[in-house]
Amino acid sequence: MLTAMTNHHKVVIIGSGPAGLTAALYTARANLAPLVIEGFQAGGQLMLTTEVENFPGFVDGVMGPELMDTMRKQAERFGTTYLSQDVTDVDFTVRPFKIVAGDELYTADTVIVSTGAAAKTLGLENERRLMGRGVSTCATCDGAFFRDQELAVAGGGDSAMEEATFLTRFASKVNVIHRREALRASKIMQDRARANPKIDFHWNSAIDDVLGEQSVTGLKLKDTMTGEGRELPLKGLFVAIGHTPNTELFKNKLELDEAGYLIVGDKLKSDWAPGSPLATRTNVEGIFGAGDVVDHIYRQAVTAAGMGCQAAMDAERWLESQGE
Ligand code: NAP
Numbered sequence: 001m002l003t004a005m006t007n008h009h010k011v012v013i014i015g016s017g018p019a020g021l022t023a024a025l026y027t028a029r030a031n032l033a034p035l036v037i038e039g040f041q042a043g044g045q046l047m048l049t050t051e052v053e054n055f056p057g058f059v060d061g062v063m064g065p066e067l068m069d070t071m072r073k074q075a076e077r078f079g080t081t082y083l084s085q086d087v088t089d090v091d092f093t094v095r096p097f098k099i100v101a102g103d104e105l106y107t108a109d110t111v112i113v114s115t116g117a118a119a120k121t122l123g124l125e126n127e128r129r130l131m132g133r134g135v136s137t138c139a140t141c142d143g144a145f146f147r148d149q150e151l152a153v154a155g156g157g158d159s160a161m162e163e164a165t166f167l168t169r170f171a172s173k174v175n176v177i178h179r180r181e182a183l184r185a186s187k188i189m190q191d192r193a194r195a196n197p198k199i200d201f202h203w204n205s206a207i208d209d210v211l212g213e214q215s216v217t218g219l220k221l222k223d224t225m226t227g228e229g230r231e232l233p234l235k236g237l238f239v240a241i242g243h244t245p246n247t248e249l250f251k252n253k254l255e256l257d258e259a260g261y262l263i264v265g266d267k268l269k270s271d272w273a274p275g276s277p278l279a280t281r282t283n284v285e286g287i288f289g290a291g292d293v294v295d296h297i298y299r300q301a302v303t304a305a306g307m308g309c310q311a312a313m314d315a316e317r318w319l320e321s322q323g324e
Pocket of ligand 1: 155
């Protein structure tokens with residue numbers, strides 16, 4: 001990697017969901033002129049949602065993309081700049097830290113990693129082949145294409161209940177396919193889905209294959225208790241089985257847990273400042289982490305934003321301690 005001081009920033013934020021944009025707002029207001037490398041899929045997972053009713057401050061709710069656009073503009077107002085490229089490489093072994101994005105090298109005194117998480121898939125060949133042709137991981141993006149048609153949602157967590165309930169706005173019927181007999185979803189989400197007359201539950205059912213040539217025509221299901229197979233004719237499959245953290249780029253560079261989530265603060269095994277008040281510090285001094293890339297428990301826009309604020313304040317304090 002070359003040194004390119006023209007592309008030097010005190011703060012570089014990788015990722016532009018609620019965590020990254022809140023970190024940008026705080027570091028921008030601290031006059032640190034952050035660069036947000038927002039990626040080609042800017043805005044994070046809220047870009048794939050419709051109405052957000054649980055982000056404080058919006059009595060009547062707000063559309064996910066609108067919320068992200070507002071956050072982006074708010075951070076921009078105080079001096080944040082944006083780069084619509086994906087980061088392809090990082091070198092965190094020396095300072096200034098090096099980040100490659102869109103064939104350019106960027107250097108930074110401190111980096112905030114807020115790359116979020118992405119939807120998991122079942123890993124079936126035909127699921128991959130028919131992605132976008134009846135298979136989707138985002139009901140809010142693709143649900144409207146399936147007006148008056150029969151659909152399936154894979155999964156038994158909150159995401160599956162949310163997707164299934166949302167899809168009943170369009171679909172004639174929604175089949176929830178779950179591999180066990182008990183749902184993982186919270187009671188309120190379960191109750192809402194169970195009370196919906198358009199939703200049917202298929203318990204102990206694994207999806208063995210997705211059927212269809214040009215588009216989805218059905219699913220091949222297997223009873224996980226008896227091994228018995230059957231086919232379910234329908235037009236679309238929405239996969240809602242959880243998420244994977246976007247940390248491929250940081251493997252062997254930052255400390256990650258078994259599931260690939262970024263480890264921060266007191267949970268670090270190789271901590272450079274044990275007991276430090278910098279709760280979002282990673283194992284590399286000067287690199288901080290925030291949002292869904294760290295948090296596999298709460299995963300809310302408001303908790304991600306809160307952590308983004310913490311990471312910004314931590315980065316600011318750390319820069320001060322370095323005399324920068
Ligand atoms: P999750 O809670 O991890 O649930 C994933 C579901 O998919 C589980 O039911 C799991 O089955 C199933 N699954 C996983 N891998 C599978 C595979 N290979 N084949 C078949 N089924 C598979 O994920 P989530 O529903 O995305 O929720 C993640 C977090 O976000 C949770 O904390 C949740 O509360 C939160 N969330 C909240 C809201 C809300 O409040 N509005 C909405 C969405 C998500 P098993 O149960 O058998 O493991």
